[in-house]
Each structure stands twice: as C-alpha cells, then as structure tokens.
Amino acid sequence: MTEPNRYARHIVLPEVGAAGQARLAASSVLIVGLGGLGCPAAQYLASSGVGRLVLNDFDAVDVTNLPRQVLFTDADVGRTKVTAAAARLSQLNPELAIETIDQRCDSARLVSVMKHVDAVLDGTDSLATRFVVNDACVAAQVPLVSGAAIRLEGQVVTFLNRSGGGPCYRCIYSDDDEWLGDCQGSGVLAPVTGVIGALMAMEAIQVLLGKAESRANVLSLWDAKTGVWNRVAVKPRTNCPNCG
Template structure:
C-alpha cells in the first residue's frame, strides 16, 4: 500500500481484526456483484469504499425513474443509461483505485460460470429466483463464497453460504425452485431504506469473509422485519438430499 491508501483505509487498518494483513486481502480481492439495483447499489459503494480491489458488476437493465426511490447508486441524470455504466461512474468517483468491470448483459450459463470461477466472492443482489438458483449452482461448483440478499415490501433476508466448507448449506437447501415472478419489487413494492439495510449487510459479510475478520453468518438465515425493526436468526442445515451441493461432496 502507498501512503494515500494507508490514509484512506486507516480507520479499518487500526481495527485489530483487520490490520494491514486484512486490508491487503481486500485490495487483492475480486468480487462479482449480480444486479445493480436496490441491493447492489449500497453493496457496491461500500465494497469500493472499504478497498476491495476489483468489482465485476453485471446487470442488463437501464435506469428508470421508478428505480430512484431505492437504487441510490443512480441519479436523475442517469435515467435511460445502462445501470452498470451509471454504477461504474459512481464507484470510480468514490474510489478511483477500484477496478470495475461492467458487464451490461444477461450472462449465459457458461459466462456466469466463468465469472464466478474467477471471483473470490459473489454477491447475489438479483431479484429473480432463476438467477439466484443459477448463481448458487456455480458458486457451489467452483467453491466460491456466496452472500445472498433479498428484500420485498417490509421484509428482508440475508444468508451466507461459504462453499469452501463441505459442511455449508447452499441456497438450494433453503428454497425449492419456484415461480420467477412470485416475489419481485415491481409487482409487490418495497420500502426504500430496507434494500439499503440488506445490501449494506451483504457488504459487511463480504468484507468479513475476505479479510478474515469476525465470524461470518455462514449457515444462518437472517430475517429483518422493517415494520418492527426486529431481526430473527435461524440456523440452516445442509439438506442431505440437495440436488446441488450433495453431488459436489468429496465422498459422493
């Protein structure tokens, strides 16, 4: 790290759980973020601010006026622009040292697999079950940690799947494959700050996983009720019959 970086990240480096070694790990890390909407917006900004060296951001959508109620990485002037281009500009304005690869397309399964294989960690900030199941499948296959978030109406959830651990459950252990349009903000609505809470928590868990600080929320489903401002935490067990992670167990 140079002097500017030492100053920029000084408030993290002074933490005994991070120090120089943890900050160096963040600077060397590559994170793939799926979705530059309500969850991806705060997650990307905080990961860039924290010093993650490379962000690969993917979203095939353009900024719409209705997005601005919650997708804080975009602004009025960005309406009509590709979300990944708008997000890339905001990230660079915040931290010019952060390398950003913007992928303005819906990734094919092969491309998604390759991007996940090359990442140190994946953040699933998408709003479609089909995308979540595909991301989970390749994260398990390539043994890449996955931080999953979701928010709808006044309810949010967060889960960490550390696929480097044979004992970790995966997203498919938690959910059966279901209707893609069942729970989306466009059809059901969402309160504005909720996506910020969940997206920021995703960034926090990612920083912990990458730097080695603290205890990530692996094997837990964290549920947030925004109407009462209460968190609930549920233990997640690996499904012995899971069609995704079971077949990647070393003894199978």
C-alpha cells in the first residue's frame, strides 16, 4: 500500500497536480510581519506544502494579538513572534524549512533576503514599512502580495515586479497619503484579518504556480459590513518614484 500523500487533495486538482505541488515544495516565501495577516497566511503556506518560509518580525506576542494572530496561544505571550511562529509551523508541517529574522530590516537586508525567495508577503501595519518592502521587491524583481485590514475593511493586491515599468505599491499610495489607520487606534474585527491573510496565501500560491498573470495589478477591496468586494485596476502612476 502506498503512503497516503499529505497533499492528496491538492494533487487531484487539475489546477495544481503533482507538478504544481512539486513546484510549491521547491518554493520560498518571505513573510514580513507576523500579525493578523501574516499568521494565517504563514499557516496556509506551511500547510499547503511551500518548501521554505522566511519569517520577519521584530515584535513579541502580546495578549491583545491573540484574537487575530492564530499561530499564537496564551502560553506564547512575551515570546518573540518569529520564535513562537516557527515552533507552531514546524508542528503543523515538519517538512517545512523555516528561517527567522527577529529585527526590523533595512532595504539592503531585504533585497539580499529577496534574492533567495520567489514571493514576498507584506502584512505590516505602517505605510513607511510598506514602502521599504515595496521598493526592495521592485529592486529585487520579486513578486509582492500586499494585504491590509482595518476596522471591518480589507484589501489585497499582487504585483509581479518582473520588469521595470510597474505598477507597484507606490502607484496606489504616496508619501502624502494618510494610511488607512492603525489597528491599535482604529480597531479591527478578528475574522477580517483571517479572510485577508488567507487570500494573501492564495495569491502567493498562484504566483508560485505561475498563474498570477491575470490577477496581478488589481486591488481587491472588501467591505465586511456589506459583504461587497470591489476590484480596481492599478496603473503605473506618472509621479511614482519607481514607475514614473
């Protein structure tokens, strides 16, 4: 009798198959920010058979994180997020290779890490950090999946960054823009982060499978109050410092 395959429900899918699953196993993803978005995204990428995750967060687990940050338990409060997340993800999937970076990365460090990954997920909570991650992705020509959640709203967008010309994250937001707000001040309902984090994992898997062409450069916006999704095409902005 053959050993049941952990990924049998993927392999039976014509959109994945054995070849697609092998492609996921050979892939690496950098996750910047292990918050309400990074946690569910990391969980699904790990359980789905992505071969290697690089986890970057400088923070420690706080009790107010627990409603959203599904990798952590009460016993993890006070531990660094990357340590607690790595322990949880190894239990979930012992085949997964994990690297951790427990400090805030400057752009040079990010670009050097990005040379060894196939996609980047950004679930951080400040516009300044998002610009640093975006610019590093553009420089390293690595696909970026960016997600955000606040109050009862969420958004996701994927940029392939394959060649110059954009668009990129700075084509949506500029230095003058007000950020959506921060979760500490504005609040966020926990399942909103779960929906957006899972969607980020889905986008990343499509990137890794080479099937993200048609969905890239489209900002998906979700209003959880009404349940309505809107999709907006992102075009290169003439005064974007990367794409203009």
